[in-house]
Amino acid sequence: MSEKVAIVTGSNKGIGLAIVKGLCKRFEGVVYLTSRDETRGRQAVEELEKDGLKPLYHQLDVADKSSVVKFGDYVKKKYGGIDILINNAGVAPEMPLKNNYEDSKSVIDINYGGLLTVEEVLFPLLRNNARVVNVSSDCGHLSNVRNEEWIKKFSNKNFTRSDINDFVDWYLESVKKGTFKNSDLADNGSVASYRVSKVAVSALTIIQQKELESRGIIVNSMHPGLVSTDMTMGIGFFSIDDAAETPIYLALDSPSTIKGAYVWYDKTVLDWYDYKADYYFKKNSVYFQLSKNIFKNFISIRHIGVGILSIALIIAFTKIL
Numbered sequence: 001m002s003e004k005v006a007i008v009t010g011s012n013k014g015i016g017l018a019i020v021k022g023l024c025k026r027f028e029g030v031v032y033l034t035s036r037d038e039t040r041g042r043q044a045v046e047e048l049e050k051d052g053l054k055p056l057y058h059q060l061d062v063a064d065k066s067s068v069v070k071f072g073d074y075v076k077k078k079y080g081g082i083d084i085l086i087n088n089a090g091v092a093p094e095m096p097l098k099n100n101y102e103d104s105k106s107v108i109d110i111n112y113g114g115l116l117t118v119e120e121v122l123f124p125l126l127r128n129n130a131r132v133v134n135v136s137s138d139c140g141h142l143s144n145v146r147n148e149e150w151i152k153k154f155s156n157k158n159f160t161r162s163d164i165n166d167f168v169d170w171y172l173e174s175v176k177k178g179t180f181k182n183s184d185l186a187d188n189g190s191v192a193s194y195r196v197s198k199v200a201v202s203a204l205t206i207i208q209q210k211e212l213e214s215r216g217i218i219v220n221s222m223h224p225g226l227v228s229t230d231m232t233m234g235i236g237f238f239s240i241d242d243a244a245e246t247p248i249y250l251a252l253d254s255p256s257t258i259k260g261a262y263v264w265y266d267k268t269v270l271d272w273y274d275y276k277a278d279y280y281f282k283k284n285s286v287y288f289q290l291s292k293n294i295f296k297n298f299i300s301i302r303h304i305g306v307g308i309l310s311i312a313l314i315i316a317f318t319k320i321l
C-alpha cells in the first residue's frame with residue numbers, strides 16, 4: 001500500500017507549524033511542512049526535530065503557480081497522491097482600515113487566489129476519501145457581509161464559483177475606483193480585504209465539497225479563534241497549539257457527516273448561511289484582549305517592560321484599526 005501523505009501550507013510558523021507538530025504526533029504517514037521561504041521552512045523543521053518529530057520539507061509558495069506545480073509534480077512522482085491537505089497559508093492587510101488597492105489585491109491573491117491555485121494543481125492528486133481543511137476565519141462567515149445584493153446571492157444556496165469571483169472583483173474594483181462603502185461589510189469595514197478573502201474561502205469550500213463528494217473527499221473550512229501569532233502581533237485568546245486542535249480534528253477525527261461545513265474553533269458546526277448571526281470579527285475583541293494583557297503584565301513589576309510594550313501596541317492598534 002502506498003505511503004499516506006499530509007501537507008500543510010504556510011507552516012514554517014504560527015498555526016500551520018502547530019498543525020504540523022500535531023500531525024507528526026498522530027498521523028500514520030509522512031507530514032510535509034511547507035513554506036514560501038526555504039530557509040525559514042528548514043529552520044522550522046530543525047526546531048521540530050529537536051522535539052523528536054520528523055516532518056519532511058518542501059518549498060511551496062501558494063501565490064506562485066510555478067512553485068505549486070513543482071511541488072505537485074514532486075508529490076505525484078514520489079507518492080502518487082495526497083491524503084490530507086491543510087490550506088493554512090494566509091496574510092492580513094498591512095493597513096486594516098485604509099483599503100489601499102495594492103494591499104487589498106495582495107491579501108486576496110494569497111488568501112483566495114492561493115487556494116484556487118492549490119485547488120487547480122493539487123486537488124487532482126487527492127486520493128479517494130482524502131480530507132481537506134481550509135483555514136478561514138471569523139472574517140469568513142457570511143455575517144461579515146452587509147451588502148444586500150451579496151447577501152442575497154450567497155444566502156441562495158445555489159451560488160456558483162463565478163459568483164464568488166464576482167464578489168472578490170466587485171470589492172477590488174470598488175477599492176480601485178474609491179467607491180467602496182465601509183457599510184458593505186461588518187464592523188464598519190475594518191480589515192475589509194481580509195474579510196472578503198476569507199468569505200470567498202469559506203464559500204469556495206462549500207462548492208469544493210459538492211464537486212468532490214462522489215469520491216468520498218471531505219472539505220471543511222474553519223475559524224481557529226483569535227490566536228497569538230505574528231499575524232495578530234502576539235494578541236490572542238489562544239496559543240498556536242490550542243488553535244491546531246480543530247484543524248487536526250477535521251483532518252483525522254471528525255465524523256464524515258461534517259462536510260462542506262464552516263467549523264468554529266471549539267469544533268461546533270455553524271450555519272455559514274446565517275447572515276444575521278453574530279459570528280463576524282469585531283476589532284473590539286482585540287482591544288479587549290490587549291487590555292487584559294496590560295492588566296496581567298502590570299500586576300507583576302518584573303514585567304513592566306512588557307506592560308510598556310503593550311501600551312505602545314494598544315496605541316498602534318488604535319491608530320491602525
Ligand SMILES: NC(=O)c1ccc[n+]([C@@H]2O[C@H](COP(=O)([O-])OP(=O)(O)OC[C@H]3O[C@@H](n4cnc5c(N)ncnc54)[C@H](OP(=O)(O)O)[C@@H]3O)[C@@H](O)[C@H]2O)c1
Nearest residue numbers: 010012014015061062063088089090137226227229230231
Ligand atoms: N492568528 C489568528 O488569530 C487567526 C484568526 C483567524 C484566522 N487565521 C488564519 O490562520 C492561518 C494562519 O495564520 P497565523 O495566525 O498562524 O499567521 P502567521 O503566524 O503570520 O503565519 C502565516 C503563515 O502563512 C505563510 N504564508 C504567507 N503567504 C504565503 C504564501 N504566499 N505561500 C505560502 N505560505 C505563505 C507565512 O509564511 P512567511 O513566514 O513566509 O510569511 C506563515 O508561515 C491564516 O490563514 C490566517 O488567516 C488566523
